[in-house]
Amino acid sequence: MTIASVSIVDKLSNEKELRSDADPDNLIKQLVDRYRGKIVHYSNHFFLTTFEGPSKAVHCGIDMQDAIKSMDARLAIGIHIGECLVYSDQEISGEAIDVLKDVQARVQPDQIVVTQTVKNLLSGAGLNFVHWGSLLNAATGQRLPLLSVKDRLREDMETGSIDFYALSKNDSFLENVLQSIENHLSSEQFGVENLCRDIGISERQLQRKLKLIANKSPNQMIRSVRLHRAKELILSKDRGIAEAAFDTGFSNPSYFSKCFKEEFGILPSALWS
Amino acid sequence: MKPNTQYTKSGRINIAYQVFGDGIVDLVYIPGWVSNIDYMWSCPELVEFLTSLSRIARVILFDKRGTGLSDRIVELSTLEERMDDIRAVMDAVGSKKAVLFGHSEGGSVSALFAATYPERTISLITFGVFAKRRYAPDYPWAPTDEERQAVYDMIENGWGSGDMNLASLAPSKAHDARFMDWLASYFRSGASPSAALNLTRMNTEVDIIGILHSIKVPTLLMQRTHDIDVKIEEGRFISRHIPGAKFVEFDGYDHLFWVGNTKRFLKKSPLLSAICNLPKNMKKNL
Numbered sequence: 001m002t003i004a005s006v007s008i009v010d011k012l013s014n015e016k017e018l019r020s021d022a023d024p025d026n027l028i029k030q031l032v033d034r035y036r037g038k039i040v041h042y043s044n045h046f047f048l049t050t051f052e053g054p055s056k057a058v059h060c061g062i063d064m065q066d067a068i069k070s071m072d073a074r075l076a077i078g079i080h081i082g083e084c085l086v087y088s089d090q091e092i093s094g095e096a097i098d099v100l101k102d103v104q105a106r107v108q109p110d111q112i113v114v115t116q117t118v119k120n121l122l123s124g125a126g127l128n129f130v131h132w133g134s135l136l137n138a139a140t141g142q143r144l145p146l147l148s149v150k151d152r153l154r155e156d157m158e159t160g161s162i163d164f165y166a167l168s169k170n171d172s173f174l175e176n177v178l179q180s181i182e183n184h185l186s187s188e189q190f191g192v193e194n195l196c197r198d199i200g201i202s203e204r205q206l207q208r209k210l211k212l213i214a215n216k217s218p219n220q221m222i223r224s225v226r227l228h229r230a231k232e233l234i235l236s237k238d239r240g241i242a243e244a245a246f247d248t249g250f251s252n253p254s255y256f257s258k259c260f261k262e263e264f265g266i267l268p269s270a271l272w273s
Numbered sequence: 274m275k276p277n278t279q280y281t282k283s284g285r286i287n288i289a290y291q292v293f294g295d296g297i298v299d300l301v302y303i304p305g306w307v308s309n310i311d312y313m314w315s316c317p318e319l320v321e322f323l324t325s326l327s328r329i330a331r332v333i334l335f336d337k338r339g340t341g342l343s344d345r346i347v348e349l350s351t352l353e354e355r356m357d358d359i360r361a362v363m364d365a366v367g368s369k370k371a372v373l374f375g376h377s378e379g380g381s382v383s384a385l386f387a388a389t390y391p392e393r394t395i396s397l398i399t400f401g402v403f404a405k406r407r408y409a410p411d412y413p414w415a416p417t418d419e420e421r422q423a424v425y426d427m428i429e430n431g432w433g434s435g436d437m438n439l440a441s442l443a444p445s446k447a448h449d450a451r452f453m454d455w456l457a458s459y460f461r462s463g464a465s466p467s468a469a470l471n472l473t474r475m476n477t478e479v480d481i482i483g484i485l486h487s488i489k490v491p492t493l494l495m496q497r498t499h500d501i502d503v504k505i506e507e508g509r510f511i512s513r514h515i516p517g518a519k520f521v522e523f524d525g526y527d528h529l530f531w532v533g534n535t536k537r538f539l540k541k542s543p544l545l546s547a548i549c550n551l552p553k554n555m556k557k558n559l
Contacts, residue, residue, distance in 0.1 A: 001389065052353075052389070053352075053353035053356065053389065054353065055351050055353045055354075056353065081483070081484065082484075082487060083487045083489075115483075116483065117483030117484065120405075120478075120479065120480035120481070120482070120483055121352050121353070121385065121479070121480075121481070121483075121484070122351065123351065123352070123475045123476070123477075123478035123479045124349050124350065124351040124352075124475040124478075125351050125353075174284075174285075174347065175284060175285055178285040178346070179285065182285075213347070213349065214346070214347045214348060214349060215347075215348040215349055215467065215468075215471055216346075216347075216348065221346070224345070224346045225346055228287070228344050228345070228346055232280075232287070263345075265462075
């Protein structure tokens with residue numbers, strides 16, 4: 001199981017002055033929940049959490065660090081994957097937890113440090129890693145490399161001085177993009193500009209982020225979603241080809257057929273028959 | 274007897290799946306690399322294999338996101354998303370727990386799934402599985418960066434064509450024009466050239482060695498001794514790292530399990546006996 005430890009290591013403002021809706025503890029709980037994680041231990045601004053997979057844990061960590069900045073607090077986050085025993089809602093143990101605690105003891109504020117085991121499973125998650133150190137396993141005498149996480153997109157944005165406030169994790173970002181396109185499926189006028197406005201990020205950010213996680217430009221993405229939904233409509237036999245095209249934002253049936261052939265390698269009429 | 278293709282959502286992505294057979298245990302087949310569940314049914318050798326499986330199991334086939342009949346809106350998928358796709362399909366057919374049968378890259382994803390969700394995995398069965406696809410001194414059987422680059426170039430310049438050296442996946446069929454034509458079409462219908470290239474590049478970075486010792490479900494690994502694509506040493510290495518895993522070698526050179534000495538594989542297969550010999554209490558209401 002993927003496990004993450006989160007410490008609020010440095011609070012610059014007086015805790016008593018924080019509003020309850022700006023409580024860093026609350027924020028962490030909300031984000032863990034949003035990424036379908038579970039908090040299995042909490043004490044004095046220290047969290048032990050479990051996640052379904054390493055990508056969700058890392059992206060949750062990135063979001064936490066971004067969000068916590070507005071609260072004058074800083075986070076140190078360690079992530080490992082291994083076997084654990086969860087006894088109850090507040091009790092977890094195992095060798096992986098011991099490793100994670102060793103990692104956590106070394107992590108500095110504003111860092112997310114993962115073990116090599118985690119990094120090896122994160123191919124394609126849009127992240128860069130920098131060698132950061134290693135842990136010695138006393139039992140085996142082997143060293144476990146540690147790496148600090150760099151969000152590729154955030155690095156781009158920092159060098160390009162783009163505001164990344166509106167961005168959330170890759171998964172929900174993609175969900176938001178797909179949702180927005182589907183909400184405006186029948187509107188032929190809906191384009192990249194509308195999509196950016198709808199999900200609240202700049203065109204440049206949208207372009208970079210989509211390229212990174214879907215290998216598509218925004219226009220390709222819009223067209224692809226429309227065509228996939230058109231294909232669903234045709235296959236369900238609820239609509240004729242012209243209707244399906246119209247319902248997914250293609251007013252010109254021959255242009256629709258041409259795009260469909262490009263996307264799926266067959267003409268829509270082949271599906272209908 | 275091609276089953277109907279159905280769709281379920283994994284997040285907002287449609288995943289195509291088929292379910293067939295009337296066995297009392299569920300088996301999810303996780304194909305390697307790229308796949309097309311409709312096109313599988315136009316290969317008689319594969320049909321024979323799937324039909325045999327369906328006599329003892331309820332078989333669930335699917336194409337992972339970005340490939341085959343599933344949505345190709347997204348061309349990339351992390352190992353985690355591929356696990357989510359398996360889970361989505363199991364949920365769609367009401368399977369609480371299943372035998373996972375993973376081929377090649379599908380074996381790596383199955384292994385991670387088995388380690389992550391032991392409560393949903395009856396047992397793990399793989400054919401031609403690898404733990405990583407990049408040479409390292411402690412895993413010297415994987416391709417070097419130069420060898421991987423040659424694969425990228427082949428995909429980019431001749432996706433699905435004769436230049437792909439597909440014969441190395443099925444040497445026993447190298448002179449069977451019908452089969453080789455099917456195999457090339459199968460890959461072409463499984464992914465676009467750019468999706469195949471991205472997937473292959475991503476697979477180069479994957480390494481599941483660190484999670485192998487966490488697999489605690491019964492595990493059976495199978496491979497042909499002279500497999501050209503994945504070296505037999507890789508299978509042996511993986512079996513040593515999974516507690517209690519059984520490793521079975523078959524004669525032959527084929528990486529594809531459904532060609533070559535299939536009769537022995539099908540009739541005396543440890544795969545079938547592994548499923549048939551499941552304890553009764555594991556079969557019912559899983």
